[in-house]
Amino acid sequence: MKLPTGQSGCFFYPGAFDRDQQKSLVETIRSVLQAAPLYQPVMPRTGKPFSVRMSNCGTLGWVSDKDGYRYQPTHPVTGEPWPAIPAALKELWAVVAPDCREPEACLINWYAPDAKMGMHQDRDEKTFDAPVVSVSLGDDALFKLGGTQRGGPTESIRLASGDVLVMGGESRLCFHGITRLYPGTSTLLDAPGRINLTLRRVTA
DSSP states (O other): OOSSSTTTTTTETTTTTTHHHHHHHHHHHHHHHHHHHOOBBBBBTEEEEESEEEEEEEEEEEEEETTEEEEBBTTTTTOOOOOOHHHHHHHHHHOOOSSSOOOOOEEEEEEETTTOEEEEEOOOOSOOOSSSEEEEESSSEEEEEOOOTTTSSEEEEEOOOOOOEEEOOOGGGOOOEEEEEEEEEOOSSSOOOOEEEEOOOOOO
C-alpha cells in the first residue's frame, strides 16, 4: 500500500505484524533493553531533553547529546556495545528492502502518552540508498509526512500497533514527525504509550 504522497518510495503496511507477533517482538525488545536501557537524549547545543526516551540495537546506534547527532557502537551511558538486531526485524527488512544490505542500526524510541517528535529528516547516515523502516507497537500515533524542504505541505496518517512504514527513494529525506499519541488505543503494552522501532543502514 503506497502512501498518497508526492514523494515516491513511501509505503505503508497496516497490520504487518499480527497480535502474537507483536507480543513476541515486545518481549524481545524488553530483553534488548535489559542490556541497553532506555536513556534520555538531549538536543545539541541547548541540552534540552527529548520528550522520548531511547535506546538502540545493532552494530551502531544513533545518539544525540550536546556534541551533536551521530552513530556510535556503544551505549552512551553504560559504554557497552549495543545488542544485536532481533531476527524478526531482519526478516522484515529482507521483505521490504530485499535489494539493500542489512540494517546496522535499530533505534528504539519509547513515547509516553504526552511525548512527541518534531518534524525532522533522517540524514545522519553516510548513505541514503536504503530506506528507513519503522515499526509501531502500542498506542496509536499521528504521523505527519512532509516534503524534502522544511515548512512545506504535510500529510497525516494514524499509525496503529503492528503497522510498518517504509521511507525510501525520493521519500527517504522527507521531513516527518509524531504530533500526538492516542492513549488507551492498544492493550499490547503494560502501560499507555508507544514503542517505535526504526531500522536503518548507516554506511555505504
